[in-house]
Amino acid sequence: MITMEHVNKSYRVAKRSAGMKEACKAFFRRESQRIEALKDVSFSIEDGEMVGYIGPNGAGKSSTIKILSGILTPESGSCLVDGRIPWKDRIQHVKHIGVVFGQRSQLWWDVPILDSFRLLQDIYSISNSMYQNNLEELTELLDLKELLRTPARQLSLGQRMRCELAASLLHSPDILFLDEPTIGLDAVSKLAVREFIRRLNREHHTTVILTTHDMQDIEAITDRIILIGKGRVLMDGTLDQLHAQEGEGDLDQIIAGLYRRLDIV
Amino acid sequence: MKKYFAFFKLRFNMGLQYRAAAAAGLTTQFVWGFMECFVYRAFYESDPGSFPMTFSAMAAYIWLQQAFLMFFSAWTLENELFDSIREGSIAYELCRPISVYDMWFARSVALRLSRAALRCFPILLLAILLPEPFRLHLAASPSIWFWFLVTLIMGLLMMVAYCMLMYVLAFFTISGDGLRTVMVFGVDFLAGAIIPLPFMPETVQRVLELLPFAGMQNVPLRIFSGDLTGAPMLRAVLLQVFWLAVLIVLGKCLCKIAERRIVVQGG
Numbered sequence: 415m416i417t418m419e420h421v422n423k424s425y426r427v428a429k430r431s432a433g434m435k436e437a438c439k440a441f442f443r444r445e446s447q448r449i450e451a452l453k454d455v456s457f458s459i460e461d462g463e464m465v466g467y468i469g470p471n472g473a474g475k476s477s478t479i480k481i482l483s484g485i486l487t488p489e490s491g492s493c494l495v496d497g498r499i500p501w502k503d504r505i506q507h508v509k510h511i512g513v514v515f516g517q518r519s520q521l522w523w524d525v526p527i528l529d530s531f532r533l534l535q536d537i538y539s540i541s542n543s544m545y546q547n548n549l550e551e552l553t554e555l556l557d558l559k560e561l562l563r564t565p566a567r568q569l570s571l572g573q574r575m576r577c578e579l580a581a582s583l584l585h586s587p588d589i590l591f592l593d594e595p596t597i598g599l600d601a602v603s604k605l606a607v608r609e610f611i612r613r614l615n616r617e618h619h620t621t622v623i624l625t626t627h628d629m630q631d632i633e634a635i636t637d638r639i640i641l642i643g644k645g646r647v648l649m650d651g652t653l654d655q656l657h658a659q660e661g662e663g664d665l666d667q668i669i670a671g672l673y674r675r676l677d678i679v
Numbered sequence: 680m681k682k683y684f685a686f687f688k689l690r691f692n693m694g695l696q697y698r699a700a701a702a703a704g705l706t707t708q709f710v711w712g713f714m715e716c717f718v719y720r721a722f723y724e725s726d727p728g729s730f731p732m733t734f735s736a737m738a739a740y741i742w743l744q745q746a747f748l749m750f751f752s753a754w755t756l757e758n759e760l761f762d763s764i765r766e767g768s769i770a771y772e773l774c775r776p777i778s779v780y781d782m783w784f785a786r787s788v789a790l791r792l793s794r795a796a797l798r799c800f801p802i803l804l805l806a807i808l809l810p811e812p813f814r815l816h817l818a819a820s821p822s823i824w825f826w827f828l829v830t831l832i833m834g835l836l837m838m839v840a841y842c843m844l845m846y847v848l849a850f851f852t853i854s855g856d857g858l859r860t861v862m863v864f865g866v867d868f869l870a871g872a873i874i875p876l877p878f879m880p881e882t883v884q885r886v887l888e889l890l891p892f893a894g895m896q897n898v899p900l901r902i903f904s905g906d907l908t909g910a911p912m913l914r915a916v917l918l919q920v921f922w923l924a925v926l927i928v929l930g931k932c933l934c935k936i937a938e939r940r941i942v943v944q945g946g
Contacts, residue, residue: 485773487939504938509776520771525693536685537775 416482416589416621417458421491423477424450451477452488453645461588462619464611466626466636468669470679474645475625479591482623483513496588509538512582516594519574520581521566527577528562531584538585545584552580555610572603579610589621590614596628608634629665643678682777683785690786694793701797704748708802712745716813731877735816736904740875742806742815743900749794750835751896753842753866757790760846761855773938780934783846787839818903826912830899833919838895840926841866847930850937871897877906888915891922 427449430440452474459465467475480486481493484500484507493500498507521530535545553559556576561569569577575595582590592611596604612635614620624635632639632653639656641649649656649672660668673679719737723730732740749755760783763769772779806815818824845862849855867873869892876887876897887893898915901907907915 480770483774485770486941501939504773505776505778508774511774513771513774515770518768518771522689522693524696525689529689529692533685533689537682537777539682 415458415461416495418493419456419491421452421455421481421488421493422450423452423481423486423488424448450645455491455642455645455647457640457647457650459621459623461621462615463638464615464622464624464636466624466632466639467642468626468632468639469642470673473642473678475642476593478642479513479593479623479625483511483591484508509585510587511589511591512585512587513591514578514582514593514595516575516597519566519578521574521577523567524565526563526565530566531581534581534584540585544586548584548586552583555613556580556606572599575599575603575607579607583614586618587620589623592622592624594626595624596626596631611635629669633665641672643673643676648676648678683781686782686785687789690789691793694790695797698797701794705798705801708745708748708798709805712741712802715741720812732875732904732906734812736906738813739815739904740900742802743903744872744896746799746802746806747795747831749791749798750831751838751870751872753838753863755791755794756842756845756859757787761849764849764855765853773941779938780843780847780931784839784843787842788835791835791839818905823902823905826916827899827903830902830916830919833923834895834899837891837919837923837926840923840930841891841895843930844926844933847933847937850941866892866895870895889918891926894919894922
């Protein structure tokens with residue numbers, strides 16, 4: 415069970431105009447601006463739910479994921495994940511979650527994937543039998559057999575993303591955070607990733623929170639959508655509710671219309 | 680503990696892959712070692728009386744310094760760690776059930792050990808076979824070997840703890856370049872990497888010997904060459920322990936603060 419209540423987070427962003435004169439000026443006086451990444455964000459998610467967390471770029475999606483995974487500390491508000499405050503009990507908390515950041519890699523660049531996996535086994539203190547079971551299952555479902563002995567740097571993005579997913583699941587987490595897991599993937603890889611996530615949820619009852627810009631991800635995977643824009647939660651409901659409210663039709667069109675109407679782009 | 684050892688193992692194995700780099704490094708270090716030998720020889724011959732060490736102690740200092748350069752050099756840093764802070768892949772390290780400081784510490788020790796393992800033996804072997812007066816004389820007494828090994832390991836840990844400060848401070852400055860230049864150059868001079876500390880003016884020397892830097896290489900190298908013994912040696916060992924504790928505590932505190940106010944760069 416995940417609850418977030420009235421969470422706020424802001425960043426200081428350095429600002430200056432282009433050009434020599436401005437750069438010299440900035441040498442003596444820095445200008446910065448506070449950007450409010452999250453404003454009064456509240457929601458709760460039950461165990462085993464699959465939630466799509468959507469919104470335009472810069473809406474605060476990644477910040478939310480980072481707070482939930484214990485990486486960022488919010489300025490105010492409360493947040494509980496299975497009874498733990500993520501940033502306070504970071505080390506305890508992260509044992510029970512898995513995270514995939516679609517734009518970064520957790521695999522060691524120059525060593526075979528299996529070496530990275532072994533390291534994760536030690537880091538999460540996974541027992542040998544559990545490691546073997548999970549590895550076998552993940553290898554089969556994600557079709558990793560041919561990839562495990564290859565260094566990460568020599569894999570294609572789609573192959574690497576499958577390995578990233580496996581790496582985040584070796585310790586059987588209760589909750590999986592996916593931050594744009596399908597970014598840059600081809601159609602086949604996307605379908606494989608989606609099918610895998612659905613199956614994971616069905617068989618292991620894993621709670622999945624997914625951010626994406628790909629509405630087909632949302633349609634294929636999630637039951638519920640939380641829409642965030644300019645740091646605020648603007649909508650929270652099922653896909654059916656969204657269609658009932660906004661009409662049937664192409665989800666991309668509906669969402670784009672919604673972004674424009676709510677003026678959050 | 681096993682977790683951190685796993686990091687150590689992986690980094691160590693990775694480090695052993697770089698054979699060409701080690702060969703290139705070896706060549707450079709031989710040339711550098713000979714150059715130093717000749718320069719100090721010239722000093723020595725012009726006035727043996729004002730030379731603060733015996734020449735064979737000097738030769739031992741030079742060759743051991745070259746052999747264990749990877750223990751002592753402040754510039755043996757992992758760019759990957761700086762990049763992870765600047766570009767934000769630190770996000771992954773923070774969602775592991777481990778302490779970032781301890782993990783990076785284990786990694787850094789492994790990096791230095793793996794690099795030194797590839798380089799130290801050929802250099803030591805050649806240095807032992809050299810003609811006089813450049814030859815490396817092995818210490819005779821077991822107690823010297825004991826204290827040398829203890830202080831060498833302490834020196835390695837101190838250097839790693841010092842480098843950890845550079846990594847951790849990069850959380851606050853985002854780009855670690857400026858700090859890095861200052862901190863790397865500073866330590867090279869103050870630790871006796873450029874010239875051995877006994878060559879410094881006496882008052883300077885007395886201050887430097889109290890600072891953490893002396894323990895990083897000056898102490899083990901001088902113990903091996905028989906230049907540092909008895910009570911001053913024990914004092915140097917205690918100072919090593921003290922400064923290692925200070926560096927680690929400081930690094931850990933800064934790391935705690937950094938973790939709390941961290942901003943993951945790049946969305």
